[in-house]
Amino acid sequence: MLISLYEFLAAKQVTRSDLLIALGGGVVGDLTGYAAATYLRGLDVVQIPTTLLAQTDSSIGGKTGVNITNGKNLVGAFKQPLCVIADTSTLKTLPQDIWADGMSEIIKYGCIKSAALFDLLAGGEIGDRMEEIITACVKIKAALVETDERDQGERMLLNFGHTLGHSLEQHYHYTGMTHGRAVAIGMCVLTRLAERAGVTKSGTAERIEDCLQTYGLPTDTQVPLEQLAPACLNDKKRESGGLNLVLIREIGAGYLQKYTVAEFYQLLGSSAPAQEEG
Ligand SMILES: NC(=O)c1ccc[n+]([C@@H]2O[C@H](COP(=O)([O-])OP(=O)(O)OC[C@H]3O[C@@H](n4cnc5c(N)ncnc54)[C@H](O)[C@@H]3O)[C@@H](O)[C@H]2O)c1
Ligand SMILES: [Zn+2]
Structure with a gap:
């Protein structure tokens, strides 16, 4: 092409x-x-x-x-x-599934940077407010890019849900699950784990799930996390000896956290295979 x-x-x-x-x-x-x-x-x-x-x-x-x-x-x-x-x-002619995939990323913006945007989306009545919603997302992305064009710090917040999401896409050979749906599941699964680990305010995962379901997006996977973990660790955001994960303290408050391989497996609730320790 x-x-x-x-x-x-x-x-x-x-x-x-x-x-x-x-x-x-x-x-x-x-x-x-x-x-x-x-x-x-x-x-x-x-x-x-x-x-x-x-x-x-x-x-x-x-x-x-x-x-x-x-x-x-x-x-x-x-x-x-x-x-x-x-x-x-131009969005009026978008097929429903492509619309839903876009909504997943929009909800992501709310999760990482704007509780107000998230609340608007969670309310479900967005029909005549798309310009306002798109503007809010563009402002968030532009601000992140301005501070970190080359993706070495703050811009990585845009990867919320993407580490597990990419791993799911790979699991389904990039054909069985769309990117937006994989990211939706990634945001929910990770936030549930983060709540359990005490680093995310409790109730946050449920709010994200409810919001995603409003737009017909999935919130969970049958694929065991142990199967998804290796691909997470091969992600391009991998650090030597671990990975950078995007978590949220609560809705609107995303942050980056370095995890060693062992800590990452601990977050997933399992122990690292011998060759991955360190
Ligand atoms: N550069 C970046 O920072 C960045 C960020 C995220 C994603 N991406 C890339 O973006 C791509 C996905 O983009 P996408 O979701 O827009 O998919 P897409 O470009 O494949 O478009 C989806 C479908 O919608 C159709 N379409 C486009 N506009 C339409 C309209 N107004 N009405 C009806 N149909 C329309 C297209 O023909 C296509 O079939 C991926 O390749 C991904 O890697 C890039
Ligand atoms: Zn994405």
Whole structure:
């Protein structure tokens, strides 16, 4: 896909003074952004996202990339768009399941940074308030990206629910469970464990579950956590000797915590396999 896009740009004699416009969901945004970052060593790009996920997440922050068969997110570049134009009327045609996936990430923003946003979402009456909701998410993401463009600190809060979520996606070979649903389960499972460990205010997991269920999202998995743990530890956010986990103290208060492998298994309620200790 990327090569044919380059060939198309060459055939059209695109020059450095042209700009690319990415009109579509996150896949189009990531691909076009990456082509813009690399073709002729860099063209300008404008993002016009048309899915809930793209309007609230992928079009902001400058991460672009393409997938290769060896894995997601291995090839990419940082490329900030000239501007992002989000027209919420495009969302009217989104299929229900893609809408729900976007809601999962929106609920995530509430969990990590805004109790007010979370309360609005939990209330369920969001029909005519999408602009306000999308604006709130964009502000949160933009602030996180501004302080940490290269994803070495605060920006990692956006990974709440993603460590277990990615592991679930991998478990289902990236076809059996969508990203948003995997993240929904990841947020709930992790918060339940964190409550049990006394690091998250009790009752928080139940509030997240209720909110996710309002939007038809799953909140639990039958896959044993021991099976998901190894992939969590191979996650790109892994630190040497452990991993960085995003937890919330309560709704709206996300934070990063380093866990050793042994501590991580302890949080999951099991002991680390011998080769993973340390
Ligand atoms: N760059 C980042 O920071 C970042 C962050 C999160 C996710 N992503 C990437 O974003 C991608 C997912 O994005 P997505 O959820 O937008 O999926 P997507 O781009 O695959 O779009 C989902 C589907 O909706 C269709 N569609 C798009 N807009 C529509 C509209 N207005 N009405 C009806 N149908 C519409 C698309 O054709 C597609 O079939 C993944 O590849 C993920 O890796 C990137
Ligand atoms: Zn995500």
